Amino acid sequence: MADPRPASTLLQGFLTDVVAVESIAAVPTILDVVCQTTGMGFAAIARVTDDRWVACAVKDDIAFGLEPGGELSLETTICHEIRQSGTAVVIDHVAEDPAFCGHHTPARYGFQSYISMPIVLPDGTFFGTLCAIDPKPAKLNTPAIVGMFKMFADLIGFHLDANQSLASRTAERDLYENIVQSDTAPICVFDTEYRLIAFNKAHNDEFFRVNGFTTKVGDIFPDLFIPEQAAVMRANMARALAGEAYKVEAVFGRAEFGQPCWEITYTPLRDAAGKVFGAFHQAHDISARLRAEAELQDAQDVLRQSQKLEVIGQLTGGVAHDFNNLLTVIKSSTDLLKRPDLAEARRGRYIEAISDTVDRAAKLTGQLLAFARRQTLQPKVFAACDSVRVLSEMLGTLTGSRIRVVTELPENDCFVNADPNQFDTALVNMAVNARDAMEGEGQLTVRVRAVERMPPVRAHPAVDGPFVAVSISDTGVGMTPETLGRIFEPFFTTKAVGQGTGLGLSQVFGFAKQSQGEVVVESVVGQGTTFTLYLPRVGGAIQAPERGEPTPVVDGHGTCVLVVEDNVEVGTFATQALAELGFATVWAADAGEALAELADDAGRFDVVFTDVMMPGMNGVDLAREIRRRHPGLPVILTSGYSHVLAQTGTGGFELLQKPYSVEQLSRTLLAVAMPDRTKRISDE
Template identity: 55%
Template sequence: MRDINRQTNSLFAHPGADSVRGLNYRSLFEAVPVPLLVVSPPHWTVVAANDARLRATGTTRSEQVGRRLFDLFPDDPDDPAADGVQNLTASFRRVLNTKSPDTMAVQRYAMRDAEGRFEERWWSPVNVPVLGADGEVAFILHLVEEVTETVRLRGKAEAMDRLAHDQQRVINRLIAAEAELRRSEEFSSRVLASSIDCIKVLDLDARIEFMTEQGMCVMEVDDFEAIRGTLWPDLWTDDGREKALAAVASVNAGDVARFQGFARTMKAAPRWWDVVVTPINGPDGRPEKILVVSRDLTAAKRAEDALRISEERLRDLNTTLEGRVSARTVELEQAQDALRQSQKLEAVGQLTGGVAHDFNNLLTVIKSSTDLLKRPNLPEERRARYVGAISDTVDRAARLTAQLLAFARRQSLKPEVFDAGASVRAISGMMSTLAGSHIEVDIRLPDAPLFLNVDPSQFDTALVNIALNARDAMDGEGRIDIVVTAVETMPAVRSHDAVNGDFVAVSITDTGTGIPSDRLDRIFEPFFTTKGVGHGTGLGLSQVFGFAKQSGGEITVESKVGEGSTLTLFLPRADDVGRTVGEVEPEGHQDGQGICVLVVEDNAEIGSFATQSLAELGFVPVLASDAAAALAELAKDASRFDVVFTDVMMPGMDGIDLAHCIRRDHFGLPVLLTSGYSNVLAKNGTYGFELLRKPYSVGELSRLLCKTVDLRRRQTVRDGSTS
C-alpha cells in the first residue's frame, strides 16, 4: 500500500502545482466530470480514481485503488463481460507498444450490484499513456463514459453515432487531464495550448481567474490581466447571460451544466459557443473552483444559417421554376393543340378538295345527261344511254360515299360469321381476272376453317382494294401471294400497343416497285395516290383502314423500294356460330302484291317519291312524317301494316328508337331501316333489324321489303309449328 501511495504522490506532485492560486493537480483530477482511473503497468494496478469514477461505479476509493484493473470486472470466461476484459487487455498492449492513446469500441460489462447480482452496463473507454522522465509509459489513464441509458433508449446503431462524437469530446478533455497529471507545468501548458477549446477557471462568484492561451486567442484577449476578475456571465448577450448564471448556480450545487449561446469577445465580436461547466472540488469534496470549457461553433452556426437560407431560397426557386414550367407546359400544350388543329384543317382541306373534285366530276355527268334528256325529239337509244349514264354515275357516287364512311369508321356494318379462307377462295377468280394474265396470283389457305364475325361484303372489298393496289404497283407483270393464317398477337402499329388474342391475318404480298419510307404513313389517307391522273381516287386503302379499325382489327404495311410490299389485314377470330351450311335466304319479290307499308320519312320529297314508287310497284304505302306520327298510325290499327320502312336519322325520336318501340309494343311487325349515315349504326350495328343503305334503287327497296315480310312470315310459321 505504501508503494501505491508513493506512486500517487509522485503522480500529482510537481514544482508548479500551486501555479493557479493554490489550485493543485489533484484538485483538477478530481474535478474532471468523466470517470477516471490511473493504472500502473506492468501489473495494471489502480493507483488513483477520481470522484466521478466512484460515483459512476457506486464504490469507495478503497474498493478501487490498489486493486488490479481486471479484478474490477468478472473474470469468469462464461461471463458476458469476458470479451470486455480481453478487449481492455488488447487496448493496454497497444498503448504500451505505440505510446499513443487508444479509443476502444463501446463495451458491455456485467457489474455486480450490492447484492452480488450482475447488472448489464455500457461504457465508452479511452486509454491514454502518461510518459515518465525516461520516455516510457509510466501510467495509463483509463477514462470511461457510461452510455448505458443512451444504448437502451436509442438502440445500438444510434448510440454508436452519438458515441463517436462523445469520444472525440472525451479525447479533448483527456488531453487537458493528461496535462494536469504530468509532472511538468511546461508540458501541461503545451497540452492545454493545443486544445481548440477555450478553457477557463472561475472562482465560485464566476470571476475569471485563469484562461489557456488558446482561449485567449479565441476570446481575442491581448493581455490576460485585462480580463482577470471579469464576471464571466457579463460576457454573454441575449439570453446567454441567464443561461450562464443558471450554469454557475448548478455547479455551486455540485452539478454539471451545459448550454449554447452568443458571447462577445474582448473586441466585441459576437460568437456562438457550446459550453460545459463543471465544479472543481476541494479536499472536502465541495466545489472550490469552476471549470468552463467553451468551443467556438460560430462557423458551424453560420454554415447552418446559410444552409437554412439556401434551402429557403431553393424552395422559392423551385416554386418559381415550377410556375414557369407549368406556364411553359400550358404554352406547349396550346402550341400542340394549334398544330393538331392546323393538321386537322389541312387534312379536312385535302379531304374536302378530293370529295369536291370527284363529286363535281360525277355531278357534271349527271347534269349533262339531264340537260340532254330535256332536248325534244331525243331518240330512244340516246335517251336510254343518258339514263344509264345517270344511273351508273349515281352508283359511283354511292361507292365514293361508302369509301369515305369506311375510312371514317362511320359505315353501317352488317357482320356475319364466315370462314375467311372460304371467302378468299370465292373471290380468287375475280382477283386473277383483275390482276391480268401476266400476273400470277397464288393463294395459301389453312387446312382448318378460320372464322370471322365481320361484314362479308366489306371484307371482300378490302381484299380487292389491296389486290388492285398490288397489281398497279407491278406495271402489269409480277406475282401476288395471298396467305391466310391464325396468329395470337396483333402487332404494335401507329402508336398503338400490341394486343394478344386470337386473330386471323390475311397477307397480300406483291413484287412491285415498293413504297418509299416517307410515304408509308400516308398511304391510308383518303385521296392520297401515287398513280397518274385518272388512274384511281386514292380511296381504296382508306376503305381498308376504316374497315379494319371499325371491325376491331388493324392493317400493317412492310415495304422495300424495288422489292415489293406486304399489306396484312388483322381481324379478331370468331367461333363457328354462323349460318348453317346450305341455308338459303328467301328471294324477294319484284312487286308488292298488296303489301301494306308504313313509310316513316321526315324529308317530304324523299317520302313522296318513296310512296309513289311503292304504289307503282303494287305496294300499299302510308306516309308518316316522323316517329310520333308513325306511332299514332300504329295506335289506330297496327294489324293493317305488313312492314314498317323507316329512316334512321330523324328529329325527335330516331328510327332506331322507333324500331325498338315497335318490337316491344307490336311484336311480329317487321321493320326495315334505311340510312345514308348514322353514328349509332356505325357504333352499335343494326340491333338485328334489316338495313337498306342510301342511295337505293326502287328495285332494291321492293326486294328487301318483300324479303323482310317473307322472313317474318316464315318465322311465324316455325314458331306456330313448334308450339
C-alpha cells in the same frame, strides 16, 4: 535538450489532434498531477503515428525545450516501440535497467527516469502516449503510479473520442443545416400541434412573397392562411401527422400576390420507437411549369386543329372533284333525255349512264364512310381461309396473266367476326394496289395466319389476344417512308390521273379500325410491299348464308306500308313510287307521327319502312319501340349514313342502304312483310 521541428510545419491533421487534446479541460491538471506525484520535471501527451511524434500538450519544468505542436524524430523515441507493442514502458533508473541502460533514447535526451502509457481510443485505435521524463531516477514502477497513468490515459482517450464524435455530429449538423438553408425550395417542420418548429430561409422568403409577411417558430402554421386555404393546409398537415408520406398540388397565397400553385411533398418525422412526433414539407412553385404546359397544350391544339382543317380541305376537294365528275354525267344525261324525238336506243343508253353513275356515287360515299369508320357493318362469323379461296380465282383475273397469285393457308379455318362483303372489298383493294405496284408482272402472295398478338403500329401499342392476320405481298417497286406515311389518306394516290381515286386503301384502314383490328404496312424500295390486315379471331361455326335474292317483284299487291321519313323529297318519292308499284302507303314525318298512326290502327299495316336519321327519336329506337308495342309488325330501316348504325349496328332489323332502286325497295318490303306471298308471286 530536444531538437523539435516547429509547429508551423505540421500537417492539418496533426494540428487538429493538437487542438483536440488542448480542448480537454482536464489535460493541464493531469500533467500537473503526473509531475507532482512522480516528482518528474517533464510530462507530455504525444500523438504518435507510424512516422511522426508530435507533442499535443506539455508541462516542462526542466527546460526540455518542447512545446505543443513540436516534434521529435520518431526513431529517437521509445514511444515508437510502445506503438508497436501496445504496452507501457516504466523505467525507474536507466543506468540500472538491463533493458534500457544501453538504449539510444535515454542517452540522446539525458533522462534517467521514464514512464510512457499508451492512449487508445474506445474503438481500439492507437492515438499516442502519456509520458514523463526526468534527469534523476524516480520510483515509478508501483501499482499506484502505473494505475494512475493508465487511468489518465483512458480518460484522455475517452475525451478524445467524445470530442471527435461531437465534432462529427456538429459538422454533420452544420452540413445538413447548410444544405437545408441553401435549398431554394421552402422547407418547414411542424409538430403535432401544427406549430412551426423549424424552417429554412427560402420558406420565409417565399411565404413573404405570396402573403406579405413572414413566419416565426411557434406559429400555428395553418392559421396564417386565408380561411379557405387554412382548411386545406390543416388537412394536408394532418395526413402527414397521421403517418402518410405523399405529394399534393394546391394553390396557396393571397390574391394580391398572385396565388401561385405549389407542388408540396409531405413526410412524417418519427422517433426511435417509430412514433410520429411531427412532419415536414418541401414546396415547389410550379406555376411557371403549369403555364408552360398550358401554352404547349394550346399550341398543340391549334396545330391539331390546323392539321384537321388541312385534311378536311383535302377531303372536301377530293369529294368535290369526284362528285362533280359524277354529277356532270348525270346532268348531261338528263339534258339529253329532254330532247324531242330521242331514239329509244339512245334513251336507254342515257338512262343506263345515270344508273351506273349513281352506283359509282354510292360506292364513293361508302368508301368515304369506311375511311371515317362510319359505315354500317353487318358482321358475321366466317372463315377467312374460305373467303380467300373464293377470291383467289377472281384475283387472278383482276391482276392479269403475268402476275402469279400464290395463296398460303393454314389447316385451321381462322374464323373472324366481321362484315364479309367489306372483308372481300378490302382484299380486292389491297390486291389492286399490289398489281399496280408491280406494273403488271410479278408475284402476289396471300397468306392467312392465326396469331396471338397484334404488333404496335402508328404510335399504338401492341395488343395481346387471338387475331387472324391476312397478308398480301407483292414484288413491286416498294414505297418510300414519305409515301408510307400518307397511303391511308383519302384521295392520296401516286398513280397517274384517272387511274385511281385514292380511296381504296383508306377503305381498308377504316374497315380494319371499325372491326377492332388494324392494318400494318411493310415496304422496301425496289423489293416490294406487304399489307397485313389484322382482325379479331373468334371460335365457333360459320353462320348460315342468307338466302339468294328472289326474282325481282314490282307489284305490291296492296301491301300497306307505313313510310317514316323526315325529308320531304325522299318521302314524296318513296310514297309515289310505292303507289305506282301497287303498294298502299301512309307517310309519317317523324317517330311521333308514326307511333300515333300505329296507336290508331296498327293492324292495317303490313310493314314499317323508316329512315334512321330523324329529329327526336331515331329510326333504330323507333323500331325497338314498335317491336315492344306491336311484336308482330316487321320494320325495315333505311339510311345513307347514321352514326347510330355505325356505333351500335342495326339492332337486328333489316337495313336497306340509300340510294336504293324502286325494285330493291319493292323486293325488300315484300320479302320482309309477306315472305310467303313473295315466294308465291315469284313462282308464278
